[in-house]
Amino acid sequence: xxxxEQTLSIIKPDAVERNLDSEIKNMFTLxxxxxxxxxxxxxxxxxxxxxxxxxxxxxxxxxxCEYLSSGxxxxxxxxxxxxxxxxxxLMGATNPNDAAEGTIRKKYGISIDKNSVHGSDSIENAxxxxxxxxxD
Ligand code: ADP
Ligand code: MG
Numbered sequence: 001x002x003x004x005e006q007t008l009s010i011i012k013p014d015a016v017e018r019n020l021d022s023e024i025k026n027m028f029t030l031x032x033x034x035x036x037x038x039x040x041x042x043x044x045x046x047x048x049x050x051x052x053x054x055x056x057x058x059x060x061x062x063x064x065c066e067y068l069s070s071g072x073x074x075x076x077x078x079x080x081x082x083x084x085x086x087x088x089x090l091m092g093a094t095n096p097n098d099a100a101e102g103t104i105r106k107k108y109g110i111s112i113d114k115n116s117v118h119g120s121d122s123i124e125n126a127x128x129x130x131x132x133x134x135x136d
Pocket of ligand 2: 119121
């Protein structure tokens, strides 16, 4: 049975800054994702705080929001069978040091905070995050 889903992906400032956007987009398409929506933006810290609200009690929250708003990012809607889980797998573990070979974070991530990509962690959050960046 087909189970096409959409998920939100962000290429974070560290990767955009290193001009890795085409390589990372290629990894998505080579792995069977369709890039349905795609835009390069820079967000304000207040928007980053809203986006990462689930982490507001974490000690790294402030740095995380500073970081996401520190430079251009690319936000994308990805579509594939079981896209949410498939994207989490392709991204790899949050800490690039723990990420499996062949994952985006293993290949491109610099550190736990500069880990190159964001991906929604559930179908419910994917809907919320897609609406957050693509209202139209
Ligand atoms: P993921 O991005 O894998 O879903 P989380 O949702 O747990 O990870 O965290 C959101 C982001 O916050 C991570 O991608 C990472 O950039 C940052 N982060 C998570 N844990 C830490 C930490 N212990 N120290 C610094 N930054 C962190
Ligand atoms: Mg997360």
